[in-house]
Amino acid sequence: MATKSLSLLQVANGDLPGHTVELGRDEPLLLDSGKSLSPFSVAYETHGALNAERTNAVLICHALTGDQYVANPNPLTGKPGWWDLVVGPEKIIDTNRFFVICANILGGCLGSTGPASTNPATGKPWGLDFPVITISDMVRAQMRLLDHLGIEKLFLAIGGSMGGMQVLDLASHYSDRVFAAAPIAAAPRHSAQNIAFHEVGRQAIMADPDWCHGNYLAEGKRPTRGLAVARMEAHITYLSETALHRKFGRRLQGRDALTFGFDADFQVESYLRHQGSTFVDRFDPNSYLYITRAMDYFDLSAEHDGVLANAFAGTDVRFCVMSFSSDWLYPTAESRTIVHALNAVAANVSFIEIETDKGHDAFLLDEPEMHRTLAGFIDGCARQIGLD
Amino acid sequence: MAAEPRTAALGALRHDLRLIAGLIPENSRTLDVGCGDGALLAYLTNEKGGDARGIELSQNGVNACVAQGLSVIQGDADTDLSDYPDQAFDYVVLSRTLQATRQPEAVLTNLVRIGKHAVVSFVNFGHWRKRLELLFNGRMPVNGVNTNWYSSQDIHPCTILDFVTMCRTLGLTIESAMSVDSHGAKRLIATNGRSANLRGEQAIFLLRRD
Numbered sequence: 090m091a092t093k094s095l096s097l098l099q100v101a102n103g104d105l106p107g108h109t110v111e112l113g114r115d116e117p118l119l120l121d122s123g124k125s126l127s128p129f130s131v132a133y134e135t136h137g138a139l140n141a142e143r144t145n146a147v148l149i150c151h152a153l154t155g156d157q158y159v160a161n162p163n164p165l166t167g168k169p170g171w172w173d174l175v176v177g178p179e180k181i182i183d184t185n186r187f188f189v190i191c192a193n194i195l196g197g198c199l200g201s202t203g204p205a206s207t208n209p210a211t212g213k214p215w216g217l218d219f220p221v222i223t224i225s226d227m228v229r230a231q232m233r234l235l236d237h238l239g240i241e242k243l244f245l246a247i248g249g250s251m252g253g254m255q256v257l258d259l260a261s262h263y264s265d266r267v268f269a270a271a272p273i274a275a276a277p278r279h280s281a282q283n284i285a286f287h288e289v290g291r292q293a294i295m296a297d298p299d300w301c302h303g304n305y306l307a308e309g310k311r312p313t314r315g316l317a318v319a320r321m322e323a324h325i326t327y328l329s330e331t332a333l334h335r336k337f338g339r340r341l342q343g344r345d346a347l348t349f350g351f352d353a354d355f356q357v358e359s360y361l362r363h364q365g366s367t368f369v370d371r372f373d374p375n376s377y378l379y380i381t382r383a384m385d386y387f388d389l390s391a392e393h394d395g396v397l398a399n400a401f402a403g404t405d406v407r408f409c410v411m412s413f414s415s416d417w418l419y420p421t422a423e424s425r426t427i428v429h430a431l432n433a434v435a436a437n438v439s440f441i442e443i444e445t446d447k448g449h450d451a452f453l454l455d456e457p458e459m460h461r462t463l464a465g466f467i468d469g470c471a472r473q474i475g476l477d
Numbered sequence: 478m479a480a481e482p483r484t485a486a487l488g489a490l491r492h493d494l495r496l497i498a499g500l501i502p503e504n505s506r507t508l509d510v511g512c513g514d515g516a517l518l519a520y521l522t523n524e525k526g527g528d529a530r531g532i533e534l535s536q537n538g539v540n541a542c543v544a545q546g547l548s549v550i551q552g553d554a555d556t557d558l559s560d561y562p563d564q565a566f567d568y569v570v571l572s573r574t575l576q577a578t579r580q581p582e583a584v585l586t587n588l589v590r591i592g593k594h595a596v597v598s599f600v601n602f603g604h605w606r607k608r609l610e611l612l613f614n615g616r617m618p619v620n621g622v623n624t625n626w627y628s629s630q631d632i633h634p635c636t637i638l639d640f641v642t643m644c645r646t647l648g649l650t651i652e653s654a655m656s657v658d659s660h661g662a663k664r665l666i667a668t669n670g671r672s673a674n675l676r677g678e679q680a681i682f683l684l685r686r687d
Contacts, residue, residue: 432557433560435561437528438530438548438550439549441539441540441543442536444536462543462544465546466543466546469547470546
C-alpha cells in the first residue's frame with residue numbers, strides 16, 4: 090500500500106513515463122463553467138510516427154478511470170496498456186501506420202492538471218477549488234495538445250464509454266479537425282440512471298471522514314474506503330448479470346460453508362473488494378468526483394435546444410458507432426439515438442451492435458467481431474484518404 | 478488484419494444490381510436500402526467513386542459490410558427512412574426489398590423524398606411462369622426455392638402493373654423502367670407495361686417525385 094501511494098505522489102511530482110506539456114500560459118483554457126485554467130498540463134503518450142503530410146494522427150480518448158497508457162505498461166500497476174489488444178504494431182490501430190496520441194484527461198490524476206495538482210495561486214493542491222470541468226473542457230484541452238503537436242486534422246478520434254463522449258463532443262465542435270470518429274459504448278447524454286449511479290459513488294467518497302471536505306491531501310489523509318466503495322459500485326455497472334453469474338455464481342470464497350458473518354463469503358464480494366482496494370492505489374478521490382460530474386453534465390443536445398441532430402449539422406465526419414448487446418450502462422438504444430441524429434443530417438455513419446454477454450466493459454476485451462468491424466472501418470477510411 | 482477482398486467487377490454483381498449500377502452516374506451520393514452483403518455498395522464505392530451508404534436489417538450483413546470498410550447501419554426500411562432529410566441523396570436504391578416491407582407505399586414515398594431519384598427493383602409476380610403456377614398447380618406462387626407462402630418474408634409481392642399503378646397513385650414520375658428475363662437480358666418497359674408484365678421476371682424502375 091505504502092509503495093503504491095508513493096507512486097501517486099511521484100505522479101504528482103511529474104515522475105511519469107511519456108510526455109507532459111504545459112499549455113495555456115499565454116492563452117488560458119476557458120471552461121464551460123466560466124472559469125479558466127492558466128497554465129495547465131497535459132500528460133500524454135504517443136506511438137508511431139507522424140507522416141510528412143500530418144494526416145495519420147489518431148487520438149484515443151480514455152474512459153473514466155483510464156489513462157494515457159493505452160499501449161504501454163501502466164507505471165502504477167505494471168499491467169499492460171488498457172487497449173493493448175487494439176493498439177500496437179500491426180494491430181487494429183496499427184502504430185506502424187498511424188501516429189497514435191492518448192492524453193490523460195483534464196481533471197485526471199496521471200499527470201494532466203486535476204484537483205490533485207498544485208494550484209498556482211496558493212502553491213497547495215487544488216482540492217475542491219479546482220473548477221468543475223465538462224467533457225467539452227476535456228476536449229478543449231486535447232485540441233490544445235493537437236495545436237502544440239502541429240496536428241491540424243486528425244485521421245481518427247476513437248474511444249469507449251466516456252472516451253466515446255469525448256469523441257462525440259470533438260466531432261460536434263471540431264468537425265473540421267477530424268476525418269473519422271468512432272464512439273464506442275457511449276451515449277449522447279447521461280441518463281438519470283447514469284447520474285444516479287455516479288451520485289452513489291460520490292456520496293461514498295464524501296462520506297469517508299478521511300475525505301476532509303476535499304482537503305485530504307493537505308491534511309495528509311486519503312479517503313480510500315470511500316473511493317473503494319465507489320469503485321465497487323461502479324464496477325457492477327460495467328458487467329452484465331450474465332457475465333457476473335458465469336464468473337462467480339453463488340460460489341463461496343475459500344470456504345466450504347457460510348460463516349454467518351460479514352466477511353466476503355462469496356467470490357463476487359471478494360472480487361469487488363479486490364477491485365476497490367487496487368483502484369485506490371492508482372486514482373485520486375477528488376478526480377473521481379470531478380470526472381463523474383463531467384460525465385453527468387454531458388448532454389450534447391443541450392446547446393441545440395434538445396435536438397441532437399443539430400449537433401452534427403453539415404458534418405463531413407465519417408462515423409462508426411458501436412454498442413454491445415449486454416451493455417446496460419450505455420445500452421444500444423443510446424447508440425441508436427446517436428445514429429438517428431446522424432441520419433437526420435445524412436451523415437456518413439456505420440452502426441454495429443456487437444453480440445456479447447460481457448457488458449459495458451466489452452470494449453476493453455477480446456471481442457473478435459468488434460475488432461473485425463473496427464479494422465474494416467479504419468481501413469476503409471484510410472483508403473478513402475489514400476493513407477497506406 | 479489484411480483487408481478482405483473488395484469485390485466487385487461489374488460482371489460479378491447479381492443481374493439486377495448490375496443494371497441498377499448502370500443507372501447510377503459516377504460520383505453520386507447513394508443510399509442502398511436493404512444492402513445485404515454490400516455488393517452494390519462495394520461496386521459503387523470502388524468503381525464509381527461515389528459516396529455510397531447502406532441500411533441492412535440483418536446484423537450479420539451489417540457487420541460483413543462494415544468489415545469491408547463500407548458505411549452501413551443496422552436498420553429497417555419501414556422505420557428508419559423517416560430519419561433522413563429531404564433530397565439527402567442523389568439515388569436511393571431499394572433492390573428486391575419492397576415486397577418484404579410492411580408499408581410499401583410509405584417506403585416508396587420516403588425513397589423519393591430522401592433521394593433525388595429512386596431505383597426500385599422487384600421480382601415480377603405477373604410473369605407468365607408465376608401465372609401458370611397458380612393456374613395449373615393451384616398454389617400461391619412464391620419467390621425462390623424451398624420457400625412456403627407462410628414462411629416467406631415477401632408479404633407484399635406485386636406485378637409490374639401493380640407497381641405502375643402505385644406510382645401513378647402516388648404521383649411519381651417513372652423516368653425509366655426495364656424488365657429482365659430469365660437470361661438476364663433487359664428490355665425497356667413500354668408505356669402500358671402489359672407485355673413486360675407477362676415476360677419480365679424482374680423489373681427495375683427509376684423514379685422521382687415531381
